Amino acid sequence: MRRFAMPIVLLGLFSCEKEVHIHSTNTVSQLVIEGKIEQGAYPVVVLSHSLGYFSGLDSTQTKNNYVHGATITVTDNGYNYDLREYSRDTVGGSIYYYTADSSRQPNRGIPGHNYGLKIVAEGKTYISSTTIPSSHMTLDSIWYKRVLYDGDSNYAELRVRISDPPEKGNFVRYFTKRNREPFYPGLFSTENDDLVNGAPSNITLDRGINRNEKIDYQTYAYFRLKDTVTVKFCGIDRATYNFWRTLDFSFNNNGNPFSSPIVIVGNIPETQGYWGGYSVQYATIIMTD
Incomplete structure (x- = not known):
């Protein structure tokens, strides 16, 4: 058993992937991207800023840490669609995230498909891809x-x-x-x-x-x-x-x-x-x- x-x-990774070193000191803030697409569901992407190791954390800081107004495009086997920003109230405060506009009926996650991700936020562009096995x-x-x-x-x-x-x-x-x-x-x-x-x-x-x-x-x-x-x-x-x-x-x-x-x-x-x-x-x- x-x-x-x-x-x-x-483990190491492919040469095209970024290794992020975590140090116990205050460092320059980076964009934090939490993005996924599940089988049968729309993609969900959360954007925020990284916090220093010794940074204090309260509900106001958490709310202000989200990144708003980004342009996010998902590519599904050559078909492109943009994500919209939404918010949801929780006990701990509001959560901000980007997902597909269901009224436009984009495809949900399909096994075997490759999904490209392009994010334009705060004057910079970030690109990645993943596959649903x-x-x-x-x-x-x-x-x-x-x-x-x-x-x-x-x-x-x-x-x-x-x-x-x-x-x-x-x-x-x-x-x-x-x-x-x-x-x-x-x-x-x-x-x-x-x-x-x-x-x-x-x-x-x-x-x-x-x-x-x-x-x-x-x-x-x-x-x-x-x-x-x-x-x-x-x-x-x-x-x-x-x-x-x-x-x-x-x-x-x-x-x-x-x-x-x-x-x-x-x-x-x-x-x-x-x-x-x-x-x-x-x-x-x-x-x-």
């Missing part, structure tokens, strides 16, 4: 196993069986949703087929977590009996995998005085962030007694 977690190594690791089955921890037998591990295509170089990222919670990524949210290429494999999926909350490292990975759990299992390309792999590693080493500086690997030159395509598969289980 393998646990869904990444080995402690850093058409061939990727998939979920075959899902189950759970009761776990006894500190005398409590109501904990449960989530386990899945996955299949992998015969060709090497498949990557996934996963999320879990527990009851009415949102989907959260796992603490180590990515996996590749280096060790299981072309073969089925049984693995344990840790519970996805809200990284803004304090983490109990003894029990965070477990669910509870009677939980309804949905897994969101996403095929991604290598660049998207490398971004989240190194970001997960950075998050999990934050505050460790003995760790080396982490290189967050993005695929949009001269920025922090990424543009990624996701194929999507869902599976749900109720953890009965």
Whole structure:
């Protein structure tokens, strides 16, 4: 049984991709791009400015950190369409993002398609591309196993069986949703087929977590009996995998005085962030007694 977690190594990327070094000092602000297009959905892009390591953070600063008025164009196999800026109110304040104008009925994300991204913001142009994989690791089955921890037998591990295509170089990222919670990524949210290429494999999926909350490292990975759990299992390309792999590693080493500086690997030159395509598969289980 393998646990869904990444080995402690850093990966290189293609020469055209930017490596962003994170230092514990104040640096010149960069554009931060969080962009994705999922199978069956419109693209979503969030633009903001990076903050210095010692910068204070409050709701006003967060609101002012968004980048407005950008021109964003997505290219889908030669067909171009622009994104519009929208906002949504949340408990923590307004969120600003760019997505397609549904009234113009652009194509939603399609596996196998390549998606170009062009952003013109604050006098500069940024270009990237991604693919929604058409061939990727998939979920075959899902189950759970009761776990006894500190005398409590109501904990449960989530386990899945996955299949992998015969060709090497498949990557996934996963999320879990527990009851009415949102989907959260796992603490180590990515996996590749280096060790299981072309073969089925049984693995344990840790519970996805809200990284803004304090983490109990003894029990965070477990669910509870009677939980309804949905897994969101996403095929991604290598660049998207490398971004989240190194970001997960950075998050999990934050505050460790003995760790080396982490290189967050993005695929949009001269920025922090990424543009990624996701194929999507869902599976749900109720953890009965």
